[in-house]
Amino acid sequence: MSSKLGFGLMRLPRLEDGSIDIAQSSAMTDHFLENGGTYFDTAYVYEGSEEAAKKILTDRHPRESYTLATKMNTGVQPRTAESTKQQFYTSLERTGAGYFDYYLLHALGTGNLDLHRQFDTWQFIADRKAEGLIRHCGFSFHDTPEVLDQILTEHPEADFVQLQINYADWENPDVQSRGIYETARRHGKQVVVMEPVKGGTLATLPEAAEKILKTMNPEASLASWAIRYVASLDGILAVLSGMSTLEQMKDNMSFMNPDAFRPLSDAELRAVEAVREVLASQRQIGCTACKYCVEGCPMQIRIPGIFSAYNQFLRFGNRETAARSYKMRTRDAGKASDCIRCGACEESCPQHLPIRDLLEKAAGVLEA
Ligand code: SF4
Ligand code: SF4
Incomplete structure (x- = not known):
């Protein structure tokens, strides 16, 4: 049995010159595989990540020992059908993977659905799947349950979906984690979870919330609660964690390796609900530091x-x-x-x- 933890290659450790730290990333990869991990996630738009996947993973480990996911993004300039489709071949070349186990249309939502129709990306990935270059087609998603329902009705061929789910946003009306999860499951889709720790936010909690979890289990890291919460849901294919240090990898694998993993008990679920209430009573900004907003700002506001x-x-x-x-x-x-x-x-x-x-x-x- 393999671990449900997925290794997100978006936040790999970097050296002082800004380049990806290949030595540490390779050590993280080895630890991940040795402890039952298999699922790696990258994207065409994650800077340097696909190239790093080649150096730390595909050049160093047998192809059948891991699965690799990457994504096609219609937001990349020039926004033409041809160059968008070309991303697939570039990703193949950068990663040296030979084929992709999971291939996603990146960040679908109301803002780009028409572009995907216009560029015929769904047919393009179906054709690559028929050729054996893709094993499973899916998409990552940032919108409402209604829009997800519409996409899955129009595209029953999607094998899986990648959703933003975390315990803090389970009932959040802006993110609607529960609504999108339940919609995907109603359509019978397996779910890859992204941002289970809400961009790191749930790894450091306000004192009152931290106390609830530490009283229950003084040893468990706060991130472990967030990851185990989503990994305990039905139909989860992988829970992505964008790890940046070997230490984080070791912590995550200590409770997510297949021998150690335990779904949250009823008492633990109640503790998470209490934490959710503490968080909801605070009025913090729910920014996950994804940086999607930064590039387009004419005033260079970070x-x-x-x-x-x-x-x-x-x-x-x-x-x-x-x-x-x-x-x-x-x-x-x-x-x-x-x-x-x-x-x-x-x-x-x-x-x-x-x-x-x-x-x-x-x-x-x-x-x-
Ligand atoms: S970084 Fe920007 S786009 Fe991402 S959540 Fe924060 S405000 Fe939104
Ligand atoms: S100028 Fe203000 S509104 Fe415009 S992109 Fe930058 S932060 Fe957003």
């Missing part, structure tokens, strides 16, 4: 960094410390008050955050 500083203020109430962190994060970039309210960022935010209003609030507190 939005996730600003939100992180503002969250520090919301969580601990110490304006001075948060303002110092804000100053550092905005040193060579736009400030929150530079926002011209063009709205480009909000179109690309998978969390549907009202970024413009939040920046205004952050500026009010942190630039005062």
